[in-house]
Amino acid sequence: MKHTKINEKFSENFKNIPKSFIREILNIAGSEKMISFAGGLPNPDFFPVEALKKSALEAFDTNGVEMLQYAGTRGYLPLRQWIADRYNKKYRLSVKAKNIIITNGSQQAIDVLSKMFVNPGDGVLVEKPTYLGGIQALSAYSPRFYETKLEKDGPDIIETGRVFDQNDVKLMYAIPNFQNPSGITYSEEKRKQIAALLEYHNVLMLEDDPYNEICFDENCEMPVYAYAPKHVFWTGSFSKMIAPGLRMGWVVIPDGYAEYFERAKQSVDLHSNNLSQYVVYQYLTNNYIDRHLIIIRKAYARQCTFMQQLIEKYLPHDVQFTKPRGGMFLWLKLPDRIDACKLVERTLKQNVVFVPGVSFYVSPNGKSNVRMNFSNASEKKMEEGIRIIASELKEMLQRVNGVSH
């Protein structure tokens, strides 16, 4: 009888998936005592529990049997139509339900699109920094990653064009609204420039847009999709709009590709959860969503400002941070000589956690960066947590300065 070593049979692709600091920490951060700035968790105080419960009852009463049966892979048609209508109203687009497929959060859309397009070694351009979950999903298909620097108003266009020019890039993965982790939002100008580059170089884009509705002001730029609809797959999510436990996202798909996405999704899980689809649809048609969004936008804007004030109050003055117009994250730059991984090791001992910047790069970068989630913690906990980070950071700075003298 032969024995199996655990790692003996893993596929080469699987071995490329990096661990998730966030998910590993979530297991710890789940404990009551932990103050977490780590995950992109909505504030549970605002979950619309009663409205969703009422919607669930109605879904069982009106469509109970249909909801419990197997269903089409593309998802519940009325829900897809609702999403299309909302986009069309907001952006004056003409998205059709047939171009929308429901997924298990937008994470699944990243996985399925990677499966559809990425051969080992294929060129994929990502922002520098970018979302860890995106890196994980893509890495499972062993692409060759390229990076483009993020400026205050979006990607460095010169650098992006040069990467497309000099390399065979198949796909660009990007988060133009309230980017995770940087908080940066692309300007209208840069969206148009990126769209033109995609078309000129015939590169596909995965425009990841989970924070679309978590904007603090009314100035919503058009999606890149609007400027290059044949090249852009545009994802969305109910995780931040309503609640992540529902695991409901979607992707808007260029004409001609939906049947292929459908086939790939079939192979991974046949179709998305019907219970959640019907409950979410019922919730949306009950017109709860806009009132809910007003509440959480205001709350998150307040929490965002409050965190910025705390950082200015407690952290050293040479710590820089972004001022996002939406989303859930601040992106901090600590003094160069500070390793954020060492800082989080120290704060973890005092039950405070954030994600060190290195997690958000496909190259060795971000040593002194920190991603701070501002949506999850209460203001009291936020202050407590940031004081602890400040105190540990100051101690580290003193030791580093001490050594260098």
Place this chain on the structure above:
Amino acid sequence: MKHTKINEKFSENFKNIPKSFIREILNIAGSEKMISFAGGLPNPDFFPVEALKKSALEAFDTNGVEMLQYAGTRGYLPLRQWIADRYNKKYRLSVKAKNIIITNGSQQAIDVLSKMFVNPGDGVLVEKPTYLGGIQALSAYSPRFYETKLEKDGPDIIETGRVFDQNDVKLMYAIPNFQNPSGITYSEEKRKQIAALLEYHNVLMLEDDPYNEICFDENCEMPVYAYAPKHVFWTGSFSKMIAPGLRMGWVVIPDGYAEYFERAKQSVDLHSNNLSQYVVYQYLTNNYIDRHLIIIRKAYARQCTFMQQLIEKYLPHDVQFTKPRGGMFLWLKLPDRIDACKLVERTLKQNVVFVPGVSFYVSPNGKSNVRMNFSNASEKKMEEGIRIIASELKEMLQRVNGVSH
């Protein structure tokens, strides 16, 4: 500006995923008029709508906030413990919750395990015939398929051993209970022999077991997992036990592999649907399940027998069929000169659909085979549908015989 041809950028792996006859037909078969023997659909008359509705209410009332938040990738711990307890009671095993991960139906477990283990060209052994969804999920990783013949009591052991001996096989995919599509159940002896072969040749197995609880008698053989627990990944599903719209399955994972499965699942969708997990758990702890299973087992056994009687009554006497002890399918062998694809083309025009045998092989086989689902249609529709199949089949036989004279 360059133009993209739709199929220009697809990955080599994606191109290998076969279309699903069943899923394509499901879109048609969704129409009220269609009599469908195609999908593995439970009979919706038995869906426990009220009990699930009550369970959903209780889940919102007791755990509403927690249920709506992001959660751990492995799934809801009490649900995993319930599954472990049930197996341990039924089979006198000692499965632990830490060895169970919740998935979007067992289909996702097949995809994630394929992702973990299968490099392009790696050897994968499947039954001949086997489940189309399994072929689809595996094909997306471009394995080299081998087949082993199914006899009345399970795989041909000599042939299986020879395939393992002569080739580098990494994984065996098999459905030992009420196999889809053949309805065959492995004998205890063959389970032990397969387990011994897995251990001797150090081959991993994906033991797909969605019909475990849909057994018409009390004689449940032990899973292959029980005889080779270090080599077997054993999936299960609530889709047939309760309802498929809940999209809840799981996989029992050998010691040491769970953290790796977790990482792969993270990359595909972070975690499974929380709403469904809590609702299902509430339903289970309310002790609805065993009464429900008694009802559907009796009903499906009756429907199975009834379909066999109809086949004997209406179809030509040289049509052979299996007599399963559970599950949802009969497997028919029509006369050699009949092409089941041509037969279904004819019956579709009269709104009757089944799946031709060719869908269930990774090699060109099954031309005269037919998979018939007996769980979904009412007895009245079943009789109507089989009369239509019989009439079309007789007409085809007359034409074929006419030509050959």
